[in-house]
Amino acid sequence: MNTNPIYLALDLPRLESAEALARKVAGHIGGLKLGMEFFYAHGHHGVHEIAKIGLPIFLDLKLHDIPNTVAAAMQSIHVLEPAIVTVHASGGRAMMEDAKAAAGEHCKVVAVTLLTSLDEADMAATGVGGSAHDQVLRLADLAHSAGLDGIVCSGQEVGAVHRQWKDGFFVVPGLRPAEGKTGDQKRTVTPRAARDAGASVLVIGRPISRAEDPVAAARAIEATL
Numbered sequence: 001m002n003t004n005p006i007y008l009a010l011d012l013p014r015l016e017s018a019e020a021l022a023r024k025v026a027g028h029i030g031g032l033k034l035g036m037e038f039f040y041a042h043g044h045h046g047v048h049e050i051a052k053i054g055l056p057i058f059l060d061l062k063l064h065d066i067p068n069t070v071a072a073a074m075q076s077i078h079v080l081e082p083a084i085v086t087v088h089a090s091g092g093r094a095m096m097e098d099a100k101a102a103a104g105e106h107c108k109v110v111a112v113t114l115l116t117s118l119d120e121a122d123m124a125a126t127g128v129g130g131s132a133h134d135q136v137l138r139l140a141d142l143a144h145s146a147g148l149d150g151i152v153c154s155g156q157e158v159g160a161v162h163r164q165w166k167d168g169f170f171v172v173p174g175l176r177p178a179e180g181k182t183g184d185q186k187r188t189v190t191p192r193a194a195r196d197a198g199a200s201v202l203v204i205g206r207p208i209s210r211a212e213d214p215v216a217a218a219r220a221i222e223a224t225l
């Protein structure tokens with residue numbers, strides 16, 4: 001079994017480029033994350049093509065709708081046999097329960113708590129008061145009680161969530177090597193810090209995909225773990 005926690009975010013518009021990048025770095029990662037950019041452009045066909053590489057597939061579709069619609073969407077992607085699928089915790093308990101019930105036995109359903117691109121000022125602007133930390137813990141609790149496998153949060157909160165949900169499955173994006181550019185990410189930590197705090201999966205995109213030498217970048221991150 002591949003125990004490398006790094007999932008490469010294949011946020012590239014062209015299927016051929018995504019496939020070529022994934023094949024190049026395959027020896028230094030544990031899985032491949034396909035998000036909206038990829039899925040809206042390439043759909044089921046694209047997922048089948050990337051799955052041929054042989055690594056677990058994480059469908060980061062961040063489903064967020066009424067329970068009936070989300071359950072139907074889960075059933076539609078079931079044939080793709082994803083290892084992990086995301087929904088938004090803010091969709092509520094009933095939506096998460098129905099998403100989990102519709103997912104296959106072997107698919108982990110994890111809830112996005114607070115996007116790593118947001119901070120407390122962004123929360124306040126949408127009418128959500130309090131700290132990012134408390135909001136993540138509150139939504140983690142809701143996801144846990146809805147029967148999900150785990151959550152998505154930043155590396156700044158994963159330690160606290162891990163302490164209250166011992167056997168949870170924790171996906172952490174927003175990771176940057178010490179000298180990396182943060183770009184649109186606001187709650188960042190290093191891959192090593194996230195792993196030490198209890199992350200199960202380390203999602204890494206641009207620090208590898210936009211590096212001059214993606215293989216060297218992936219290898220360097222792997223060496224820090």
Ligand SMILES: O=c1ccn([C@@H]2O[C@H](COP(=O)(O)O)[C@@H](O)[C@H]2O)c(=O)[nH]1
Pocket residue numbers: 009011035060112114115116117152153173174175185203204205206207
């Ligand atoms: O809170 C979240 C949830 C998902 N993501 C996704 O992770 C990757 C991160 O990419 P980088 O290039 O390493 O910043 C991207 O696909 C996001 O959609 C997230 O960043 N934050």
